[in-house]
Amino acid sequence: MNKAASSITRRLVVLGFASVSAVHILGYGQGFAQGKAPEGPIEITSGTSPGGTPDVLMRRAAKILNEEKIITNPLVVQNRTGGSWMNAANWVLNKKGDPNTVLTIAQPIITTPITQGLPTVYDKLTPISMFIQGDLVLAVRPDSPAKDLKGLIDLAKQRERSIKVGGSQAGSTDHMVTGLLEKAGGVKFNYIPFDGGGAAQTAFLGGNVDMIVLTPSEILPLMQSNKARPLAVLSEERRTEPEFKDLPTAKEQGLDVVWGQSWGLAGPPDTDPAVVKFWNDAIQKLVATDAWKSAVNEMFLRSKVVPASQAKEHMAKMHQEHLAVLKDIGMAKTQ
Amino acid sequence: MLDTLLSLGHGLDVALAPTNLLFIFMGVCLGQIIGALPGIGPSAGMALLLPITFGIPPATAIMMLAGIMYGGMYGGTLTSVLVNVPGEAASVMTAVDGNQLARQGRAGAALSVSAIGSFLAGIGAVLALAFVAPALAEFALRFSSPEYFLLAALGITATASIGAGSPLKALLMAVLGLVIALVGTDPILGSARLTFGTSELLDGIDFLPVAIGLFGIAEVLNSLERSFDTNPMRTRLKDMWLSAKDWADCRMAILRGGLVGFFVGLMPGAGPTVAAILAYVTEKRFSRHPERFGSGALDGVAASESANNSAAHGALIPMLALGIPGSASTAVLLAALVMQGIRPGPALMTEQPDLVWGLVASMFIGNVFLLVLNLPLAPLFAALLRIPYEYLAPGILVISLIGAFATSLSLFSVGLTLFFGMIGYLMIKADLPRPPLVLAVVLAQLMESSLRQSLMLSEGSLMIFFERPLSALLFLLVLASLALPAINAFMRVRRERHHHNSSQFTFTAK
Numbered sequence: 037m038n039k040a041a042s043s044i045t046r047r048l049v050v051l052g053f054a055s056v057s058a059v060h061i062l063g064y065g066q067g068f069a070q071g072k073a074p075e076g077p078i079e080i081t082s083g084t085s086p087g088g089t090p091d092v093l094m095r096r097a098a099k100i101l102n103e104e105k106i107i108t109n110p111l112v113v114q115n116r117t118g119g120s121w122m123n124a125a126n127w128v129l130n131k132k133g134d135p136n137t138v139l140t141i142a143q144p145i146i147t148t149p150i151t152q153g154l155p156t157v158y159d160k161l162t163p164i165s166m167f168i169q170g171d172l173v174l175a176v177r178p179d180s181p182a183k184d185l186k187g188l189i190d191l192a193k194q195r196e197r198s199i200k201v202g203g204s205q206a207g208s209t210d211h212m213v214t215g216l217l218e219k220a221g222g223v224k225f226n227y228i229p230f231d232g233g234g235a236a237q238t239a240f241l242g243g244n245v246d247m248i249v250l251t252p253s254e255i256l257p258l259m260q261s262n263k264a265r266p267l268a269v270l271s272e273e274r275r276t277e278p279e280f281k282d283l284p285t286a287k288e289q290g291l292d293v294v295w296g297q298s299w300g301l302a303g304p305p306d307t308d309p310a311v312v313k314f315w316n317d318a319i320q321k322l323v324a325t326d327a328w329k330s331a332v333n334e335m336f337l338r339s340k341v342v343p344a345s346q347a348k349e350h351m352a353k354m355h356q357e358h359l360a361v362l363k364d365i366g367m368a369k370t371q
Numbered sequence: 372m373l374d375t376l377l378s379l380g381h382g383l384d385v386a387l388a389p390t391n392l393l394f395i396f397m398g399v400c401l402g403q404i405i406g407a408l409p410g411i412g413p414s415a416g417m418a419l420l421l422p423i424t425f426g427i428p429p430a431t432a433i434m435m436l437a438g439i440m441y442g443g444m445y446g447g448t449l450t451s452v453l454v455n456v457p458g459e460a461a462s463v464m465t466a467v468d469g470n471q472l473a474r475q476g477r478a479g480a481a482l483s484v485s486a487i488g489s490f491l492a493g494i495g496a497v498l499a500l501a502f503v504a505p506a507l508a509e510f511a512l513r514f515s516s517p518e519y520f521l522l523a524a525l526g527i528t529a530t531a532s533i534g535a536g537s538p539l540k541a542l543l544m545a546v547l548g549l550v551i552a553l554v555g556t557d558p559i560l561g562s563a564r565l566t567f568g569t570s571e572l573l574d575g576i577d578f579l580p581v582a583i584g585l586f587g588i589a590e591v592l593n594s595l596e597r598s599f600d601t602n603p604m605r606t607r608l609k610d611m612w613l614s615a616k617d618w619a620d621c622r623m624a625i626l627r628g629g630l631v632g633f634f635v636g637l638m639p640g641a642g643p644t645v646a647a648i649l650a651y652v653t654e655k656r657f658s659r660h661p662e663r664f665g666s667g668a669l670d671g672v673a674a675s676e677s678a679n680n681s682a683a684h685g686a687l688i689p690m691l692a693l694g695i696p697g698s699a700s701t702a703v704l705l706a707a708l709v710m711q712g713i714r715p716g717p718a719l720m721t722e723q724p725d726l727v728w729g730l731v732a733s734m735f736i737g738n739v740f741l742l743v744l745n746l747p748l749a750p751l752f753a754a755l756l757r758i759p760y761e762y763l764a765p766g767i768l769v770i771s772l773i774g775a776f777a778t779s780l781s782l783f784s785v786g787l788t789l790f791f792g793m794i795g796y797l798m799i800k801a802d803l804p805r806p807p808l809v810l811a812v813v814l815a816q817l818m819e820s821s822l823r824q825s826l827m828l829s830e831g832s833l834m835i836f837f838e839r840p841l842s843a844l845l846f847l848l849v850l851a852s853l854a855l856p857a858i859n860a861f862m863r864v865r866r867e868r869h870h871h872n873s874s875q876f877t878f879t880a881k
Contacts, residue, residue, distance in 0.1 A: 085699070086418020092706050095422050115418075118779045119573040120556065126570065151561055152573065200828060206561030228827045229559055231640075231820055234696040238639040241693060242512035244828060253709065257694050257716020334712045367561060 071317050072310035074135035077110040080301070081128050082140045083121030090142045090299050091115060093168055093337075100327045106318050109136075120148040125157045131304040135311040141166065141300040143209060146351070146358050151207040153369030158355055162307035163347030164315045166300030167323060169338040171271045172213060173255045173283070175264040176247050177240070185268050185289040188247070192223035200226045202236035202245035207367040210236070210249045212358070213270065213295050215365035220291045240264070251297075252280060252336035270295045277336070298354070300342070316344040375502055382728025386736055391431050391729070398435035399737045402442015403744065405459075407450050409583055409774025412459040413443030413683075414699035421707055429711040430726045434733040436707055437687070440700040441493060441734065444643065444680040445741045448485040449752060452478055452672075454767045456587035456774065460579065461643035461679035463813065464651040464671070466586050467806050471667035478756055482749035483613050484621050484669055485676035490742040492629030492677035496684035497734045499633060500691075504720070507637055508692035514638045516824035517835050521845035522641065522649070523818035528852045529652035530807035538856045541807045544798075548811025549818075551576055558820040559827070571783040578812040579778045580788040585805045587771040588792025591764045593799050612750065621673040624654050628674030629681045636682025639689050640817065642698040643682040648810055650678030665806065684734065691727055693717055 080098060082091045091113065098111035116124040121144035128139040139145070139161060149156045174185070182188035192199050203210025206229045214227045228245060230236040233254070240248040241263060248264070256279055258264035268286040269275060270293055275283070286293040301319070303312060322328050323339050332339045342350045362368040385391065405416035417439045424432035447462035452469035465485065472481040499507065530545045554565045555575025566572035613621075628650040635646035654674035655664045664671050686697030687704075694715035696702035708715050713723060720727050756763075775788035798805055829835035837843050 086415055086421070086703065088706075091418070092421070092710060096425075096710065099422050099425060114780070115415075116780050117574070118781065119570040122570040122573060123779065123781060148573075152563055152570075154570065197830065205556075206559060226827065226830070228824055229561075229820075230824065231558070231816075234702060235640060238512065238689070238695050239515055241695065242515050244515040253714060257714050257718060261717035263717060331710075335709060 070310055071314035072135075072308070073107070073109060073314050074311060075109070076136060077112055078107070078135075079137045080111060080113045080140060081124045081137060082113055082115050083117060083124035083142065083144060084115065085117050086115050089170075089297075090140050093299055094140050096331050097322060097328070100325055100331070101318060101322055104321075104325050104327065106321045106325075120144050120152075122148055122152075122154070122157075128302075128304045129157065129160060133306040133308065134304050135308060138164065138301045138303050138315065141302050141351070143297060143358070146355050147207055147362065150359055150362050150370050151367050156355065156370075158302070158351045160305050161302040162305060162312060163351055164301040164303055164312055164344055165319045165347055166298050166342040166350055167319050167339055168299040168332070169340060170251055170297040170299075171269055171275060171336070171338070172209070172296055173250050173252055173266050174213070174217075174247070174268045174270065174286070175250060175255055175258070175266045177243060178262055178265050180246060180265060182267065183265075184284075185286055185291055188267060189221040189223055189291070192221065192225060196224045197226040199247055200228055200245040201247045201249075202228055202230055202239045203249060204232050204236055205229050207362060207365075209295070209297055211365060211367070212361045213249045213293070215361055216293045216295055217291070219364055220286075220293050256336070268293075275336070280336075300347070302347075302351075312344050372502070378724060378728045379501055379732060381724065382730070382732035383735075385430060385725050385729035386434065386732040391434055391733065392736070394427070394431050394435040395438050395733050395737050396740055398438020399442035399445075399740045399744070402439040402444075403446040403741065405439060406443035406446025406448075406462075407458045408777070409450055409456045409458050409587075409770060410579065410777030411774075412447075412461075412699070413440045414703050415777075416443065417700060417703040418706075421703065421710070424707060425710065429708065429713055429723075430729045432707060432711060433704060433726060433730050434737075436704055437730060437734065438737045440704070441680060441683045441737065442741060443700075444493075444676075444683050445486060445489050445745055447679075448482060448489075448676055450770070452481045452485070453752060453755060454587060454763070454770065455590050456767065456771050457579070457582050460582075460813075461647050461682070462676070463578075463582050463644065463809060464647045464675035464806075466582070467651075467665060468668050468671040470586075470590075471665075472669060472672065473753070473756055475667055477667070477669070478753035479750045480613050480617055480669060481672050482753060483746060484617065484625075484673045486742055486745035486749060487613070488621065488625040488628065488673040488677035489680035490738050491625050492632060492681035493684055493738040494735065495629050496633050496636070496681040497731060497738070500684060500688055500734075501731050504688050504692045507688050511637045511639060511689050511697075512693070513841060514640065516640075516821040516828060517839060517842040518845060519638070519640045519817055519821035520825055521836065521842055521849055522635075522638075522645070523814040523821065525845065525849050525852055526645065526648050526652065526814045527811055527818065528849055529649075529655075530810050536802070536804050538860075540802075541804050544804055545807040545811040548808040549815045551581065551808075552812050552815030552819070558816070559823045571781065575816070576787065576812070577778055577784070578809065580775050580784050581791050581812050582809050583771045583775050584788040584791025584793075585795035585798070585809055587767055588788060589795025589799055589805070591767055591771075592792060592796040594760060594764055617669055620659075621670050623657070624670035624673040625677045627654060627657060628677035631674075632678025632681035633685040635678070636685030636697065637688055639686075639695055639697045640821070641682075642686065643679040644813055645817065646682035646685075647675040647679040648813065651675040665804070687730075690715065691719060691730075694719060 080094050082094055084091045095113045098113055101107040116127050128137055131137045145157055176182050182191050201214050214225055239245045266283050269283050270286050272294055323341055405411055417436050443459055447458035448465050450456050450458035451462040451466040452473050455466050455470035457463045457466045469481045527545055530541055554572055556573055557564050631650040631653050632646040635641045651671055655661045658670055686701045689695050689697045690701040696705050705715050772785050775784045778784050825835050836846055
């Protein structure tokens, strides 16, 4: 307690009065634990190669956190690629109680153990927060006879596997979405895994596949140049931007398919609750900054915070949902 | 045509602003350094520097990042030639012949011809980019899985003719490479293959540890057997630069390498590494002295180095014209654009003329910077080889292992590199060619996934490889590449037998 108090006094000198009062309000508002900043640089471990979406998001977040002096420790985004995020996950799992390491949470942290039959990872980490969400849009070639989701399902019913869907690796988000659509519509698609989203998009633009799953920021330029026809957004509600407000959800079209991507942070096993609190507060402040809001808008993402108090439950739910879908598409090795 | 010239003039105006010039210079210098360090390639280097581009204008940021991308192609040559460790993936072919040349005291020539070839091919590719990008982008889209499979197959079958040794040994080593590439995650089913339950092997065996081990470490191990009184490589000043004869030998190699590289780079599924390999095997077909390939062919170095640079530029075409990444590096460029609030896509060229044309113009300037940097430095770097090998060897080991560590930041890659170093040493002892193995590891992933994707696209019909005009053409090339060594061998046997028979005949007639 004493140590925490002294670190707050130090912050008072460094940061000035305004930010400290914010620490106080947030710190005492939720009661049980006091936020405590670790000393020295903090590593944000990421499992994608540099430039991948989670990597870009965390680099952006780290920059804003440092620039706005929400976190004064140097934040280093480190790419520990390999093993479909398992190298990054194992690195952090082995850092038991280390306050200077956090792991980027992305779908593979949940799905790789399921598809590879490995012990689960998410429940061994100390969840901090899920705070970035992305929507998905379903699109067909502009010359496709399918004008809406119903048209697509009717077309797929004519002959099994006649509609080719391009996407990234087996077990990826694209694959899961295709599986959900198959189940909801009672049809079978011909899912072809390419080496990542870019390659799938190339195959789509070249007319080699008929359908694709894209993020809003990926589909927008294709819509504007009439190279793709969006059929549905797979969120609960329509997006509100002028570009997307006319695009109906799958639910509106009678197919109950809601799926998206989400990202966040978790600490190693046995992370000190004070460090969790420190991060939780930092993320609350991060999402309130204008810089973060404009970054999120630019990339057509959402930023709804699942705080540390609910993160564990939230991740357990994510695990169950992913497990169910992966079982349906025959990709689950664990039960 | 006139429009293009006007836009290009405008782009030059943008690129010649002092801040932009400074950032282009910084970009190419960083690229040169990042390229020379094994392990981190241009794409990783660009991504590491992404955050510092947030505050600067989009055009400036892109010019700098692109500078790293093609600067890396120049830089990678250095380590390949001097220490036989590919500085980045696309320089793997350069390590084969460039290092042999260095041993013959011709490192300076190899480095100079690489710089000149990279420069000429780079400028040619930028010109094509400026004038015909949209048409070329549409052409690139016609390449899909069947064509990629045949392209990779062409590369693998051509390995039979790489190196002076027997084609059978080369093919066997290529098959071993394919087996190594089987380790990892099945690209279609997503199930683990030959990983023995270790998560380190889930993503397969990256080819950099294989290349660094087989080339760099194996050479060092092999050198331990030599006695210590060997003289340092004698490099006379006059051997440092290109002679008129060298230039005459390499002119066409640069042209052919540049063309092959450009078209391969254009295709979103291939990249500078595949481009360099295909340019190398193409050059061997055309060269006047194919027997020198593998033991120090200057035109082989010229072809593959020209190819990787023009491929790096060619990959920008699908990115700028369609918004799809043609390589790992252009994927990072795309990410940079997105982070700057620019949405890349088919309309980019008309919506962001400052950015697109500024970038095109900056590449002319950047390539000039790189040529000016590299030409005088070539003899300087080559002079490093005057250091006796027993002092150089520990340095090579350190560079190799740090490079291996940098590929995944794990000690597992270091162990893997040492393991392949041992394999490489045994291969030298058994007189087995190493390049085919490395090439197969590079090409296998593309070959396997595109074969299986093709068959899924055609719902199982093999006709997909003949029906499409481009794949039919490639199929013929693959057949020719397989048949040529066999025909050559047959002809040789026949000639010998004929010779033998006639001599026998004369004998009996007596």
